[in-house]
Amino acid sequence: xxxxxxxxxxxxxxxxxxxxxxxxxxxxxxxxxxxxxxxxxxxxxxxxxxxxxxxxxxxxxxxxxxxxxxxxxxxxxxxxxxxxxxxxxxxxxxxxxxxxxxxxxxxxxxxxxxxxxxxxxxxxxxxxxxxxxxxx
Amino acid sequence: xxxxxxxxxxxxxxxxxxxxxxxxxxxxxxxxxxxxxxxxxxxxxxxxxxxxxxxxxxxxxxxxxxxxxxxxxxxxxxxxxxxxxxxxxxxxxxxxxxxxxxxxxxxxxxxxxxxxxxxxxxxxxxxxxxxxxxxxxxx
Numbered sequence: 572x573x574x575x576x577x578x579x580x581x582x583x584x585x586x587x588x589x590x591x592x593x594x595x596x597x598x599x600x601x602x603x604x605x606x607x608x609x610x611x612x613x614x615x616x617x618x619x620x621x622x623x624x625x626x627x628x629x630x631x632x633x634x635x636x637x638x639x640x641x642x643x644x645x646x647x648x649x650x651x652x653x654x655x656x657x658x659x660x661x662x663x664x665x666x667x668x669x670x671x672x673x674x675x676x677x678x679x680x681x682x683x684x685x686x687x688x689x690x691x692x693x694x695x696x697x698x699x700x701x702x703x704x705x706x707x
Numbered sequence: 708x709x710x711x712x713x714x715x716x717x718x719x720x721x722x723x724x725x726x727x728x729x730x731x732x733x734x735x736x737x738x739x740x741x742x743x744x745x746x747x748x749x750x751x752x753x754x755x756x757x758x759x760x761x762x763x764x765x766x767x768x769x770x771x772x773x774x775x776x777x778x779x780x781x782x783x784x785x786x787x788x789x790x791x792x793x794x795x796x797x798x799x800x801x802x803x804x805x806x807x808x809x810x811x812x813x814x815x816x817x818x819x820x821x822x823x824x825x826x827x828x829x830x831x832x833x834x835x836x837x838x839x840x841x842x843x844x845x846x
Contacts, residue, residue: 591732593725594761625732625750627757628815656750664754664819665805 615684621652717775755820767791784844
């Protein structure tokens with residue numbers, strides 16, 4: 572079984588999927604990423620699918636699952652580089668990629684991760700200011 | 708309905724493992740290129756093939772895919788026949804409903820694949836197996 576490499580760049584884990592993944596490879600990537608997020612403490616995951624010529628329901632679900640797992644582990648996931656034909660096919664297939672942030676390329680993806688982190692810090696600050704009203 | 712004439716030799720791929728699903732995708736891609744489908748149509752057909760090959764493996768317990776380039780008076784296309792000798796599908800209408808699944812997936816495989824192709828034909832008998840024929844035509 573092939574394994575998809577995960578690169579660390581600063582505070583971001585970059586996954587560039589270059590192979591036609593078998594389902595097992597996709598599941599393995601999910602597990603590897605979760606481990607790397609915890610091991611490195613990275614706060615962003617960028618998944619580059621430029622090289623993927625299709626995204627079917629299994630890979631689509633994997634992307635959603637990775638986004639959810641990352642969220643729980645305090646990291647933002649951005650999927651970048653989707654080809655136009657893949658986007659058209661995904662919509663027709665009926666896959667909505669719930670909870671997934673997308674960007675056109677890696678650079679914009681990195682900006683999105685940085686912005687998301689910035690927002691989160693603002694929220695934390697905001698909470699401190701209105702501490703007394705934060706009861707449920 | 709399966710109109711059209713076969714062009715060249717059909718190629719079969721056994722579906723017994725995850726890796727075979729990948730091989731089906733690659734085989735279908737080759738045929739789609741040689742039939743001169745547009746890039747979007749190639750993508751749709753390969754995606755549909757991926758869903759159906761996975762169904763053949765997961766629900767049918769394995770089987771095969773046979774790919775052919777076909778032609779009618781106006782156009783070329785690619786036809787794929789997925790066959791398994793699995794348990795069959797008791798309720799086809801239900802199985803073709805978006806979101807219906809017995810396998811823990813998203814329930815988009817069968818219904819989504821049908822939307823991505825031009826012709827979709829399903830034969831299934833409980834206890835005997837399932838045979839799904841799909842065709843994508845060039846425009």
